[in-house]
Each structure stands twice: as C-alpha cells, then as structure tokens.
Amino acid sequence: MGQSRSVPWERREEAARLLAALKNPYRGWNAVVVGEGTRCWFGNQFSLVAPRFAAYGVDLWVPELGGKFDARNSSHKMLMSVLGGMSEPERQHVQARVRAAMDAQVVNEGRHQGGRAPYGYVVGDGGPHPNPRKASEGYRLRVLAIDEPSAEVVRRIFAEYLSGRGDRAIATGLNRDRIPCPSARRPDQNRHRLADGWQGSTVRAILDNPRYTGFAFFGRWARQETLLDPDDVAAGYVIRFRRASADRIVRSRKPAHPAIVSVEEFTQAHLLRKSKSAGELKTARKTERAERPTKRPYLFRGIVRCTACGRKMEASPRARGVYYRCPARTLAPGSPALATHPPTVYLREDVLQEAVNGWLGRLIAPENRDRTVASLVESQGISSAVNGREAAKARLAKAEAQLSRFQEAIKAGIDPLALVEPMNEAQAVRAAARAELEGTPAPDALSAAEVHAMIDSLGNVEEALADANIESVASLYRAIDLQVRYTHTAHEADVIIKPVGRVNSARVREGLLTPSEREISRAHRAERHAATLSQARCSASITRENARVESHRGTESALCGVAWSTYPHRMVGEERAADGTVGCSLRCTVTPAPVRKWANWS
Numbered sequence: 001m002g003q004s005r006s007v008p009w010e011r012r013e014e015a016a017r018l019l020a021a022l023k024n025p026y027r028g029w030n031a032v033v034v035g036e037g038t039r040c041w042f043g044n045q046f047s048l049v050a051p052r053f054a055a056y057g058v059d060l061w062v063p064e065l066g067g068k069f070d071a072r073n074s075s076h077k078m079l080m081s082v083l084g085g086m087s088e089p090e091r092q093h094v095q096a097r098v099r100a101a102m103d104a105q106v107v108n109e110g111r112h113q114g115g116r117a118p119y120g121y122v123v124g125d126g127g128p129h130p131n132p133r134k135a136s137e138g139y140r141l142r143v144l145a146i147d148e149p150s151a152e153v154v155r156r157i158f159a160e161y162l163s164g165r166g167d168r169a170i171a172t173g174l175n176r177d178r179i180p181c182p183s184a185r186r187p188d189q190n191r192h193r194l195a196d197g198w199q200g201s202t203v204r205a206i207l208d209n210p211r212y213t214g215f216a217f218f219g220r221w222a223r224q225e226t227l228l229d230p231d232d233v234a235a236g237y238v239i240r241f242r243r244a245s246a247d248r249i250v251r252s253r254k255p256a257h258p259a260i261v262s263v264e265e266f267t268q269a270h271l272l273r274k275s276k277s278a279g280e281l282k283t284a285r286k287t288e289r290a291e292r293p294t295k296r297p298y299l300f301r302g303i304v305r306c307t308a309c310g311r312k313m314e315a316s317p318r319a320r321g322v323y324y325r326c327p328a329r330t331l332a333p334g335s336p337a338l339a340t341h342p343p344t345v346y347l348r349e350d351v352l353q354e355a356v357n358g359w360l361g362r363l364i365a366p367e368n369r370d371r372t373v374a375s376l377v378e379s380q381g382i383s384s385a386v387n388g389r390e391a392a393k394a395r396l397a398k399a400e401a402q403l404s405r406f407q408e409a410i411k412a413g414i415d416p417l418a419l420v421e422p423m424n425e426a427q428a429v430r431a432a433a434r435a436e437l438e439g440t441p442a443p444d445a446l447s448a449a450e451v452h453a454m455i456d457s458l459g460n461v462e463e464a465l466a467d468a469n470i471e472s473v474a475s476l477y478r479a480i481d482l483q484v485r486y487t488h489t490a491h492e493a494d495v496i497i498k499p500v501g502r503v504n505s506a507r508v509r510e511g512l513l514t515p516s517e518r519e520i521s522r523a524h525r526a527e528r529h530a531a532t533l534s535q536a537r538c539s540a541s542i543t544r545e546n547a548r549v550e551s552h553r554g555t556e557s558a559l560c561g562v563a564w565s566t567y568p569h570r571m572v573g574e575e576r577a578a579d580g581t582v583g584c585s586l587r588c589t590v591t592p593a594p595v596r597k598w599a600n601w602s
Contacts, residue, residue, distance in 0.1 A: 004091075005038075005039055005040070005041070005042040005087060005091065006042050006043075006088075006091065006225075006236065006237060007236055008045060008048075008234065008235065008236040009045060009048075009049050010235075011235075011236060018032070019049075019052065022052065022053065022056040022058060023056070029058075030057065030058055030059065031058060031059040031060070031061060031068075032053065032058060032059070032060055032061070033061040034060065034061065034062050034063070035063070036063065036064075037062045037063065037064045037065075037080065037083045038064075038083050038084075038086060038087040038090065039087070041080070041083070041084050041087065042084060042087045042088060042091070043084050043085070043087070043088055044081075044084060044234075045084060046080045046081070046083075046084055047077075047080075047081070047084075048234055050069065050071065050080075051071075054071055062080070064079065064080075064083055065079060065080075099219075102218060103218060103219065103250045106216050106217075106218040106250050106251075106252055107250050107251070107252060107253060108252075108253070109130075109252075109256075110215070110216040110252035110253075110254060110255070110256025110257070111141075111216065111256075112126075112142050112143055112144055112216065112256070112257070113218055114142070116186075116189045116190075117144055117189075118144075118206075118209055118211050118212070119150055119153075119154065119182040119185070119186075119206060120146065120147060120150045120151040120153070120154040120206075120212065120260050121144040121145065121146060121147055121151075121211075121257070121260075122144070122145055122146075122147045123142050123143070123144060123145075124142070124143055124144070124145040125140055125141075125142070125143075126140065126141035126142055126143035127140065127141055128140065128141065129141050143256075143257060144211075144256075144257035144258075145257070145258065146258045146260065150182075150185055151260045153174065153179055154206060154212060154260050154261065155260060155261060156174075157170055157174075157203055157206055157207065158207065158212075158261050158265050158266070158269055160173070161203075161207055161269055161272070162265065162268055162269060162272065163481060166200075167200035167201070167203040167204045167207075168200035168203075170198075170200075170203045171197075171198035171199055171200050171202065171203050172198075173478070174198040174203075175197045175198050177475070179198070181195060181196075181197050181198045181199075181202060182202065183195040184197075207269050207273070208270075208273075210251075210266060211257075212259065212260045212261050212266065213255075213259050213261060213262065213263045213266050214255040214256065214257055214258060214259030214260075215251050215252050215254075215255055215256060216251065216252035216256035216257070217249060217250070217251050217252075218249070218250050219244050219248050219249045219250055220243070220244055220249055221241045221242070221243060221244060222241070222242055222243070222244040222245075222248060223239050223240075223241060224239070224240045224241070224242045225237040225238070225239060225240075226238060226240055294315075296317075297470045297471045297474060298315040298322060298349075298470070298474070299322075299349055299353060299470055299473060299474050299477070300315075300324060300349060300352070300353075300474075300477070300482075300484060301315060301474065303477060303478075303482055303483060303484050304324045304347055304484040304486060305483070305484065305485055305486070306326035306341075306345055306486060306488070307485050307486065307487045307488075308326070308337055308340055308341045308342075308345065308487075308488060308489075309326065309331060309335070309337035309341055310337075311326060313325055313326045313345070313347060313486065314326070315349075316346075320348075321348060321349060321350050322348075322349040322350070323346045323347065323348050323349065324346070324347045324348075324349065324486075325344055325345065325346050325347075326341075326344065326345040327343070327344045328341045328342065328343050328344065329343075340489075342488060345486065345488045347484075347486045347493060352484070352493055352495070353473075356482075356495050369452070373448050373452055374448070389437065392433045392437050393433070393437065395429055395432075395433040396430060396433035396434060396437065398429075399426045399427070399429040399430035399433060400430060402422070402426040403423065403426050403427065403430070406419050406422065406423050406426070482495065482496070483495070483496045484496075
C-alpha cells in the first residue's frame with residue numbers, strides 16, 4: 001500500500017517484511033493470496049519472487065490463474081509473464097491520463113495542483129471544490145494568496161537583479177539584513193532544508209519561477225526513472241526530477257493568482273540571464289560579485305568606482321581617516337587602462353559624506369519644498385505614454401469610421417467584393433489599435449499632494465544621515481543604490497543616487513530619493529505598489545588653486561528650482577602626489593530616471 005508497483009519487492013516496506021518472514025519456520029501460515037496480479041507484480045518481478053516462495057514451501061494463489069500457481073505448469077509461467085508485461089503499459093496509460101487531466105485544469109481553470117507554495121505565497125481556502133462529489137465529501141479548493149512580507153523580498157530580488165547584481169551578491173545582502181530564508185520562513189513545509197540562510201541557488205530559483213507573474217504553470221519539473229544500479233537491473237528504478245523541456249510546460253490562459261512581479265519584469269530578468277549565459281566567461285567577468293567579510297564597516301564599501309579603469313575602489317584606513325584607493329598594480333597585464341592610470345588614486349570618505357548628506361538635507365528643506373514638489377510633478381515623464389495612447393485612440397476611431405462608411409456603402413448597393421480588401425485593412429488597423437490600448441497601461445503620475453505626503457514621511461534627513469552608526473548609514477546608501485564615480489584627472493566625484501530596481505517600459509519618473517526610503521516604502525506600499533522616484537545626481541569637483549573655494553551660492557537649478565549653496569572642505573579627492581590645498585564646489589542637478597521603491601529596508 002502507498003507505493004508504486006514498479007518498485008521491487010525488496011524496496012517495498014510491507015513486501016520486504018513478507019519476504020523476511022518466509023525464513024521464519026514458526027510464521028504460522030503456508031500460503032499467500034493475491035488480490036490482483038497486475039497490481040502486485042510489475043515487469044519481471046514475479047519471476048524473481050515466485051522461486052523464493054517455492055523454496056520455503058509457501059504457495060501463491062493468483063486470481064488470474066484461477067487458483068494456486070504451479071511452477072511446473074508452463075502455461076502459468078507464460079500467463080504471469082504476460083500479466084507483468086501488461087502491468088507496465090497500464091501504469092504508463094494511467095500516468096498519461098492523469099497528466100493530461102491536470103494540464104487541462106491548469107490551462108482552462110488555473111487550478112493549483114498542490115505541493116508547496118512558492119516563496120512569497122501561502123495556500124489559502126478557495127471555496128468548495130468544483131467537483132460536486134468531492135464538495136459533498138468536504139473537500140475544498142486550494143488557491144495561492146500573497147504573503148506580503150516574503151513577497152516584498154521577492155520584489156527586492158527581482159529589482160536588485162535587474163539593477164545588475166548577481167545571485168550570490170543578492171543572497172549576501174539578504175543575509176546581511178537578517179531576512180529569513182524560505183526554509184526558515186516556513187519550516188513546516190521545508191523540513192528537508194537546513195534553514196542556514198540565503199544561497200545563490202535559492203535566489204536563482206526565485207528568479208526562474210514564472211508563477212510570480214500571476215499565471216499558473218505546471219510541469220516545469222519532470223519525473224525521470226533511472227536504474228538504481230546499472231549493473232543490477234533487478235534492483236529497479238528510482239525517481240529523479242529533471243527540468244522539463246519547454247514543450248511539456250503548460251500555462252494558464254488567464255492570471256490564476258495575485259502577481260508579485262509583472263510579466264515585463266520577469267521577462268527582463270529572464271533575458272538578462274540568457275544574455276549572461278550566452279557570453280559565458282566573458283560576460284561572467286562583468287557580473288557584480290558578492291562582498292567579502294571585513295573586520296570593520298565602511299560607509300561607501302562597494303560603491304566607489306574609478307572611472308579610469310571602471311573597477312571598485314577598495315577602502316584603506318589611514319591616520320587622517322578612511323580613503324578609497326585604486327592601485328594600478330592590481331590591473332591585469334596589458335590592460336588599456338595602464339596607459340592613463342596613476343600608480344594609486346585616492347578618494348577621502350568623510351568629506352564626500354558631508355557634502356552628499358548636506359545636499360540631500362537641503363533638497364527637501366521647508367523653504368524649498370513647494371518649488372521642489374512642483375518641479376517633481378512636472379518632471380514625470382508621461383508625455384510619451386500619453387501621446388502613444390492618444391495616437392492609438394485616433395487610429396481606432398478612424399478605422400471604426402471607415403468600417404461604418406463601408407457598411408453604409410454596401411447598404412447603398414455597392415458590390416461587397418470591391419470592398420473586401422479595404423475592409424480587411426481597416427479591421428487589421430482596428431485590431432492593432434485595440435491591442436495597443438490594452439497592452440499599454442494608462443500613465444500613472446503622482447500628484448502634488450502625494451509628493452508632499454511622501455516628503456512629510458521622511459522626517460529630518462540631515463539628522464538621520466548624521467547617525468554615528470556607520471552600518472545604519474551604509475545600509476541607507478545601499479537601499480537607494482548610491483554610486484560614486486571618481487575621475488582623478490578632473491578631481492571630480494560624480495555621485496548618483498537611485499533606488500535598486502526598475503519600472504516597466506512606461507518609464508515613469510517621479511520624486512527624489514532620500515535615506516529615509518524605508519519609511520516611504522512602509523507608508524505607500526499598500527497604496528502605490530509601483531510608485532517611482534527620480535534619480536538624483538550630485539557632483540563634487542576640486543580645483544587645484546591655493547586657498548580658493550569655488551561655490552555657486554544663491555544660484556538656482558533649472559531642473560528642480562532649488563537654491564543651492566556650498567561650503568569649503570579640506571579635501572574631497574586627492575592623488576598620492578597632491579600639491580597644495582584644494583577647495584570644493586558642489587553642483588547639484590536632478591536627472592529623472594525610472595526607479596521603483598520596493599522593500600522594507602530595516
């Protein structure tokens with residue numbers, strides 16, 4: 001009971017006990033009665049088991065034989081061989097019928113076929129079972145529902161992967177933020193897992209699962225029977241699961257459960273992985289690696305890059321503070337960057353932090369709020385989307401008007417055959433316009449009130465960034481995907497701030513990022529799942545003039561309408577052979593870019 005007939009008797013628990021009991025002379029029985037021979041033996045199993053019963057003097061009674069099996073009767077042996085051969089195709093036919101029925105349920109109804117729910121979902125009650133007999137017996141339909149805390153992690157994984165991070169780098173960030181892995185989140189359905197944290201393979205499994213798009217998929221894994229021991233065929237087969245080919249996977253026609261990521265995001269992630277695998281090692285070298293453990297935290301760890309070679313600059317504690325350096329000696333021999341790369345490039349941490357934090361705080365200061373909000377509302381890039389939808393509506397109206405005129409002409413007596421070609425063209429234009437309107441979402445822009453509410457939730461940004469805890473500030477920088485590009489020739493540090501993730505192809509651009517992004521996410525998660533912010537860019541340049549400080553006091557930025565002011569700093573960046581004192585001028589602009597806030601960065 002409970003085991004497939006294809007499993008040999010020695011590997012069936014109850015059958016193995018029966019075979020072991022044959023050796024007991026005090027067993028108290030001398031015959032075995034079989035209910036159905038085709039379900040008891042499979043293939044050549046009878047020819048391997050029957051001699052053992054005969055050796056211990058135990059008779060076998062089989063209904064297909066009409067009584068006791070006689071080993072000296074050749075007809076009995078031939079009939080049992082035929083029954084064993086018939087048992088194998090019967091099992092295969094049952095498998096095919098069940099698989100076809102389950103495929104049809106998934107395609108037509110989007111039915112959840114059981115099993116563990118993917119990370120990000122939980123199995124919920126879907127009402128009475130659609131089969132009346134099963135419903136009368138108390139069976140309930142099971143459906144997938146979103147588990148919001150883990151769903152946010154799934155969105156974060158997709159957003160970080162689309163921003164260029166690798167599987168292991170994403171897993172390292174999740175472990176660093178102490179987010180429970182799937183087996184730790186649901187230990188009841190992952191008893192076979194160690195629950196020892198996020199792994200790169202776990203992240204990849206989530207990125208490769210199309211069920212997060214809201215559609216039901218079935219048959220992504222296929223059962224494959226392989227010999228337990230190729231040298232001992234009688235030991236039978238074992239079941240291994242392999243990835244099924246694309247032609248065996250079925251998908252529901254309509255969304256079957258709530259989506260965590262859009263189809264566009266999943267497709268982008270899938271194509272990105274395929275492009276990486278197509279490039280093999282050449283592409284793998286460009287993938288961001290996971291951070292290595294260090295003895296002390298660094299504020300801009302993994303963030304600062306040298307524009308001369310494109311590599312990340314490493315932190316180097318010195319007596320005057322922490323510097324980020326890029327040594328030329330670690331470049332690959334023959335690298336083109338060796339021609340222009342100095343022996344070592346340095347960028348100081350504390351001065352850069354002070355400049356960036358001050359700029360972020362002044363950006364949403366009360367005296368600048370109204371002008372900033374107005375500029376942010378105006379900067380949302382929805383004009384192209386609006387124009388595209390209006391053009392599609394115009395084509396649809398024109399095509400419908402043409403079809404109406406053709407119908408009136410036919411009623412007036414025009415030969416219908418003469419209008420077949422123009423009517424087909426008009427119908428094709430109408431179908432294309434309708435498909436474009438259905439496939440292009442209406443532009444969703446933030447209002448001024450929503451932007452004000454977003455800024456209110458930020459609190460005191462300067463105070464939050466002035467936190468003495470380096471790890472907390474560094475986590476904020478990582479949350480907004482802060483990037484620094486340092487050019488040693490111009491002595492300029494270009495600081496780009498944008499959240500991790502992307503918006504779909506609509507490319508909506510909305511607001512500015514600040515270190516309190518986690519509060520925005522909590523306040524607006526339920527209200528605006530795909531809300532976006534804009535990318536902010538800040539440049540700090542150095543002039544090599546003694547005791548001279550360039551500043552743009554009182555000047556206004558045309559993009560954001562905020563008056564910026566700067567203050568002198570000791571040093572923002574320097575090379576090893578620095579000469580003289582330097583000053584800093586802070587230039588701030590706003591460059592809208594598609595971004596998405598997605599997670600609870602706590």
